[in-house]
Amino acid sequence: MFNPGNPTLTPIAVLTPAADDPAYKSHWPVVLDRLSSALALADVTAVPTAWTDHIHDASGLMDYPLVLGVLTWGYYERPADWRAATRLWGEAGVRIANPASVLGWNSDKSYLRRLEAAGVPIPPTQWTDQATQDLVEAAFDRFGTDTLIVKPTVSGGAWKTSRLSRGQTLTDAPPGAAMIQPFLPELVAAGELSLLFFGGRLSHAVNKRARAGDFRIQSQYGGQYVHLPEPPAAAVALAERVLTAIEEPLLYGRIDMVETAAGWVLMEAELIEPDFYLGEAPDRGRMFAEAVRARLDTGT
Template sequence: MPKIAFATYTELPNLTENDKLLIPHFEEKGFIVTAEIWDNPASDWEQYDIVLIRSTWDYYLKPEKFQSWVSLFIDSKTKLLNAPEIILKNSHKFYLKELKELGVNIIPTIFSSENINLEDLKKWKKVVIKPAVSAGSHETEVFETETLTSEILDSKIGEGDWLIQPFLEEIQNAGEISMIFFNGNFSHAIQKVPKVGDFRVQKQYGAKYLKFEPSKDLLLIAKNIVEISGKGSTYARVDGVMTQNGFLLMEIEMIEPDLFFDLYPDAAYIFCQEIVALPFQNPKE
């Protein structure tokens, strides 16, 4: 029987409730399903036909270790999903610079690798400063540019890579839109609305997740982003904000995104179907 591992982390050894919805679908297809902690040195990844990254939610705290783990699958007969090359590139948000150069409308961004003029930031009332390797709003802060000094900025972005973006009131008011694609095909979408007075769109900060029906124009934009940045991805989540200037990309998440199967249970079955249809070499007995 083929074997699939759902890669998770130490805080969720038995997976999220969302990801548990996948298990019966894979078992119906004849797979043996196991939850494996991604950085457990005792794990034997070669025993699996497929390793599906689901809730490796501490990867950004151990970026070098995570990159080494992902690289194990580059020449392996075990198929990592998404593919190692996609995961490695997507783990550092400076990929947004490349997307911008390719014509994707991203949230206006200043990258810490560039020369930053403090006065240039004052064209925005507030800025959001976030790490280039991060998840779940980790170390993300909002600063009033009027009171932002060189000392404060240097202490924030002195080490590592960072993104500086304008604070968008639209996020606080209408939230963020997430559109999910499986093998390049649109599946479903949600709207993540922060609690009153907050800007963070994660549930642990009190945000609400609602079903969302994107327009045809918005879907075309999202599909184009996936074709540019996520070609070959088994799953991709396009996150962005609707503004007076149209849809602005926040990120395309292809590592361990929540896929919201609780809101769209049928999508779990479709996702399983898409994975089972993929070719994988020499199934282990």
Template sequence: MALVLLGTAWDYQDHPAEFLARLEELAARGIAVRNPPEVVRWNADKSYLQELAERGATTVPALYREDAGADDVAEAMERLGTRDVVVKRQVGAGGLGQHRFTADSPPSPGWRMGHRCLIQPFLPSVVEEGEYTFVFVDGEFSHGVRKRPAKDDYRIQSLYGGLESAYTPSVTDLAGAKAVLDALPFADLLYARIDMIRLPDGALAVMEAELIEPYLYPEQGPELGARLAPAIADRLA
């Protein structure tokens, strides 16, 4: 049996149809793709967050749009009860093409997102505390990562100067991440990366359940290889 492990698939958001077609082609040849094409297809569009919310996961409030302009941003601020929002691509990765607007610094009248998108309230905890990543292998917690933005930025990705450090979650925080994992409509995931952020009430909410990009922060989880190897071997057996 052959197995393909996804690696550095960080431009799939610009070629989603081609990317998914390639995975389906591999699967049709009897090659195991991990995570499987049906998982990738579901996970490629961030509208899956609505399904997670319906299944009981704590999520960040969001409005989903086929495209967005200045009027949509203003409407989102009113409906979400905030003066500060972030607009993200529904099919996107790495914070690319992301925008932040405030009531005092709105988009220009002619601005358009140009992609299917979601609009969420900006959460100050991303600057004050950072974002948390929980890495699971074969359904079991492997390690945690705390990601903080560079000074005068809010994006936590290293591309923008973000800093990453090992993180040992509390029992409560880990339970919150496990609840998101349990809410996923799939079993037998080789890996899952649950990215979460602190809400004003102190609870963690899922920002992304990353099942595509396999960057699982080995620097912060030195036992990752020892966990992944037998899990892959089991699928090859």
């Protein structure tokens, strides 16, 4: 926490989940401690504040030289509030990273369509305003698969995400717009690869695998994370292509991908509140801290 008696520390705000959100109550402070330890390497201290406290009034964020939106978990359960907040922060001129505009559009996975149009390979996807049983059943034949993934376009942490086999009923349909994809067996066999970038530089790579019998690679479902010292050159090239296609200046980004028979495909470009996996980073987040320090020193 910020110690006003220590003038060598630069306080920045870190947006956290809502105080009344039970889903992350015990977990986000652990991640914040990890971020804080890294930031201390650059003489920066993190001041946590719930993003939901700044939906209608940005004045509480204006005095900070930098605001990080890296712990706004749960925004997808309040999408209207999230969109209102990002618009407000942008209009008010809050010095926030990533930019408020990015925090807005990156919250809806339909951005993948724009990246695909720019030449970035993504898994085959059917986009729909509402996932229905009829659409799901037709998708099995459309994709030539016996297993599908159905998830909301506004989601995180596998929220409202279902894996369905032929003959199964969609019992937990996404509440709005959704995406239907063939299940990628490589996700279980080889795992998902995450490449972490800070200040435009590759920091580290992490292989994530689901526990036996599951398809979700998130740690809360038993997923295992392992540092990958030398990520494949083709994977790095894809990540750099994704970042090049995004015009706004990014302080951080996590590019998630899977290697299929046709090559590497982008699963998501996590630019809002990704876990940086600093526990798996060889430098424990020093590059992240240096990128924050550079942003503070230049005032951009």
